[in-house]
Amino acid sequence: MSWGRHLRSLDWLMVGATVALIGVGLVFIYSATIGQPVNGDPQYYLKRQAMWAAISLGAMVAAILIDYRILLKLGPLIYGANLLLLTVVLVAGTSVYGAQRWLDIGPVRVQPSEFAKVAMIIGFASFLAERRDRAAEPAGTVRKLADLLPSLLYVGLPTILVFRQPDLGTSLVFLAIFLGMLYVAGSDPKVLFGLTGGAVGLGALALFLHNNFGLRLPLKDYQVRRIMTFLQPGQDLRGTGYHTHQSQIAIGSGRVFGQGLVAGSQNQLNFLPMRHTDFIFSVIGEEVGFAGTVAVLLLFMIIIWRGIVIAARSQDLGGSLLVVGVLAMLGFHVLVNVGMATGIMPVTGLPLPFLSSGGSSLFTNCVAVGLMLNVGVRRYKIHF
């Protein structure tokens, strides 16, 4: 098998959409941070993101090169290393904004929960594929709640570690990956949806008891406040609701074609909080309007569509699951982040893949796309 064939079978549409999103991200990170120079450099964030983009694209190529089947074989090892890393963060991590999510490695500060997502996807894909191979029943399926137990334990362990940091957003991403992969693996949707519905109901009940009867929740105060703000918007415009309110103003004021690049007043005059990270989508909405926001969503849609095509053509279940896990992760990030910016989701602090400033996230997402491409180029059975 030649490299030429590999190149030809590479999904260039997915590559193009990814690179385009990274480019859009660079433009709006520039626009969002031009007014706040770091160490006198107004392009500090732009340069840093560009550097990370180069590193991440390199990592993406690396992720294509190593045969995903080898990675799947290493699944248990990767899973174990991941658990270890998450434990180290809890014990020795650096706190920022009251959450212990970062690990300082030399001059670089990384966020292991970002990498944990990919590690989890590889591990869980190998776990499910393995079980299917061993079982008499086709697929690593779940027909009864009891069948779910091993998977639940497998994903639950890292999820709890991330939740303890605390990082509610990422633990919800784990949940999304878990559901997406199990569904495609052939689990009974009734069981999955029953489980999800039950969890949401339980959460609502807990929140109700917390508010009315002072039940202690394993959440931080700000997390409860954010959820309450989401449930009762407009109640606290100066406090917790401020971000969402300003974000909606920014997006809405962009109208159809936007206020123009580097010309959004909500962005440039500092009304938008965290605008180069979690609220980058609001900047896009303000400066390039509905046309811009729809274009960005379409780029994401292209990645997801191409991903599904790869999953469908994959020669083995492990490959399909790997792709679906990545898509569940990306899709959930986009839904929650854009939902948050437009005020239809609570503020959870999930970055927008490829666009939000932040090296760990960009790196992880590029590796994830690399994995999908990896499955894509190896969709043919190879006979040595």
Added chain:
Amino acid sequence: MRITNSTAEGRERQATVRRSYIFLLAVAVLFGLLIARLGYLQVTRGAHYEALARGNRIRLVPVSAPRGELLDRHGELLATTRPAFAASLVYMGTAYTEQTLQTLEEILDLEPGRIRVLLQQQRGRWYLPIRLKTDISPEEHTRLEEHRHELPGLVIEVTPIREYPQGSLAAHALGRVGTVNTEAQRLALLSHRDSFSELLRLAGLEPPDYELNDITGLIGLERQYDILLRGIDGVREVEVDSRGTPTHIERENEPVPGMSLKLTVDSELQRTLEDALAANMQRIKSLRGDHYATSAAAVVLDVRTGGVLAMASVPGFDPNWSASGRLLPEYVAQVEEFNRVTQGLYIPGSTYKMMTAITALEQGVVDQALRVSCSGSYRIGSSSIGCWVGAPGHGAVNMVDAIKVSCNVYFLEMGARLRALARAANPNSGLVDLLTRYAVDFGLDGPTGIDLPFERAGRSPVIGDRTWYAGEDIQCAIGQSRQEYSPLQLAVYSATIANQGVRMTPYLVEEILQGDEVIWRARPEAVATTTDVSSQTYDIVRRGMLAATDPGGTAYWSFYDLPIKVGAKTGTAQTATSPTDGLFVGFAPYDDPEIAWAIVVKHGESGSLSGAPVAREVVRAFFGLVPPPAGGGAP
């Protein structure tokens, strides 16, 4: 291509593929929801959010229009505007700490708690700066700058401030400005906004609005012409960032400067009048005691136009105190700012006798030859009223003599005759009805129509439902009954006699200027009225007034050495409190009158003591006479 080696595995593959596409469909549906939401925010509600974004970044800051100037008839500056520093507080979205407020109050020398009160008043309009103090001193300015970092929201702005270069001169006519503090004040100002709408329309201006904290005329001409003087404030659209820090000025609507007013007032004459009044009041106090000459009012009119040449009310005030936002206790302000010329009512006493003379002559109950014998008192029924001169009286006096010496007996006799005449025609009427029939034409019934706010004026009484005692009725003949008039009314009455029946409406504004251009000029002749009184009657009455400044006349000693013939009449009014009020009306020159006046000194004892010496100085100044100042007037 795909090689399936068992049907079970093939089915499984198909299931995976189907589920993958269902997964894609689910994601697509959710993305569709996001796009729908974006469509709602950006397309449907885009304009709304754009307005909100604009509201976020744009603050409207009013730019005060320079207030129009007030000039005297020769162009001397009476009120102008100068730039001053003002300290204001801009609400920063945070509660002010007690510490901040205390520091501010301490530096600006405000009473403790004052800023809290201002904040309360501003409730609901916090986007406007709250003016703490206008015209801060350089020391205060420096201290504020030093403490700036601990005083969030403090702004020091340059603001136009009203200045009256002549101090208290003509203060009651000019009035003063102040801030609109309450909604009630604002509505009151708005309610009389329409009075100048025609003029504003001609000048191409919209009637301005009033806002809380606006500087506005509160009394005097400043209030009457406020709409024209204030101009139209500009608006500066300032872009601010999320912390409210201005980033740049987006747009600015230039303010339209207020119009200026050229007055009829002659500031030299005004100064003379005020000085003479003050000096004479001081003289009376030193002669008679401190309970004499407690307050006074004097006004000099241009006989031919009705224009006010000078207007003084004592006690006075310096309008500069309020322009800088300093506070004067309300009760002090009420006493000092009360314009006694247009708002004080006084019993006219003998100054009313010309009215009786005119009525008697016109009704034919007397001619100029008839003499009445004055023995010093006059009997009405069982009581008797004394003539001021006492026994043995003035002897036989005709009309001219009676005015000259102010003989009560003569005029009481006229009153009795007129009363009899009135009752012969209608038993339910009396002297006052006849007097009022003529008095109305002399401006002695209701407001004169001067262009000043809050004018109060006396009405001429009539016999209504209530019974008048004969004595009450007849005493109207000597102005010592139920008549009460403002000094301005008495001046108009005096001027009308001087003018032989042409009554002019008194006014203060000669010209209205927009920039250098005169856009309105007073046309006094348009509002002149005439009386239905014969010229012979005027001749007799005027001769009587001239005689009053002749030897033996009540005002001789104030005018004997002036080369100008003056017609005048003294008055001494008994009021509820003694000593008596002194009144003095008159005009000059006798042959071709140019000025007429009325002077009232509360507890001034008599007209010749309190009013005549003041009138003398006015005549001297107006006609540029330079004989040595004479001593006091004769009693």
